[in-house]
Amino acid sequence: MSAPVSPGLRSGSLPLLVALMTLLAGLALAGLSGVQTLAESWSGAARNATTIEIPADTPQLEDRTHSLVQTLNKTPDVTTVRELSAKEVQTLLAPWLGQVSDSAGLPGLSLPVVLIVAHTGTPDLGAIVHSVLPEAVVEEDRRWGERLNGLGNSLIACAWLAVSLIAAIAVLSVGMTVRRSVMAQRKAVEIVHFLGAGDLTISSRIAGRAALLSLAGGLVGLLLLSPVITMLAQRLTPFSHGTPPAASPTNTWDALFATWCGTLHVLPRMLLEELGALPLIAACLGWLTAQTVVLVWLRRLP
């Protein structure tokens, strides 16, 4: 233990407070991560696709459709042009028409030809399509994508606001705890100050202790968060594209740990990194807040 040159911090409820804040911050980050993933998937799917619908009663439907596909294939920035099969069109229209085995099941109804054009950049497909097939209806999915993106960004902003509020409350709580501690040890702090201790000497000892206690609180908070995160990961497992690492069949702690790691595998790597960094962030915030509070308090002494 280092030789004392300044009073330390009386911790009070600081670790518990930081543990709860870490738990809340972790939950907010998990929510933020979910919203981000959703928003990216919405905008990613819609941003680079255009749907072209050619009515079934268009004259010379097959030839003109073929001609349009060729034109589109030659257009710069267009990557693929895919014509939906009749079954896919039926599936697409099922919410409106109900399930039918084929178009023959609906007398008098002919299914349109639907083309899905994938592209990079923003080619003016409407003008190109209408120059070949004026009857075609062009649905720019990008517009939907932009709206979904806007919604996603709003949700992300809300989640960031929640994280920021939690951080602000944590800073306030640490600040009040440190201030109470300094007030409680006012005499000792003044003795050390008037013996010639520098402000940084006094504040660093208190801030170091605040950082250590915040780190401990952060680790406890992470421990409290782990069942929630595990449950979230289990819920996401069915939607995961990756295969989680196989767990050992033996019923040992190692196997349980491996299973747990496998479960967490479905969560975004970024989220896991952010959660892992929470105790360190708590420690940094604790250190900075304590330094600031003590240095400001010391300014009142000559």
Added chain:
Amino acid sequence: MIRLLNVSMMPPGVGQPVLRNLTLSVPQGEFRWLLGPSGAGKSSLLRLLTLETRPSAGQMDMLGVSVSHASRATLRNLRRRIGFVPQDYRLIGEWTVFDNVALPLRLRGASERDTRREAFAVLEWLDVAHLADKRPGTLSGGEQQRTAIARALIGRPELLLADEPTNALEDAQARRLLMTFQELIEMGTTVIVATHNEALVREAPAASIVLQDGTIANTDAQNGTSTRRTEHS
């Protein structure tokens, strides 16, 4: 060297100054008694000299530094050159006697080995080395006072200020302390001791600063210092 020129001190929230137009000069390596009845301003003057507060008016120079407008860093360095024995000891209750006494050396960045050697030397001299691991709260008044004296002496200060440093000491210990002050003066330390103990003053006659109602009551015209030389044998 301490030099005060028309120094006044008015604590915040107090309507009138507790020290008014003090002018005095104490050359380096000299001894002064600080005398006066209760409420005369002795503690306020000591607060000024220990740099716990700045003068509200006037010019104050200490150990070659102008205090009135000095920066915080300058004051911090100056405080490390001053030893102070407060009347209420001002020991840190959570620390051991050793840590309390070692503090001035640690603040100067002395090695732990040197700190230990110096601290035990002064603790042994004051006969409290056996209490080094105790907390101040478990000590008697005299033991706490000797601990405070040890903390003031350990850094071999250029200026030593003491507020009633013998009020909890036995006569033999008090005489020994006076001898220590004499040794410090011979090494060039300026020593100012506030006391009500007239017997002690009679035992060690020396120049005095006598305060009355926040002003200096006597002036020694010979050296321009507001002091009174006590002439008891």
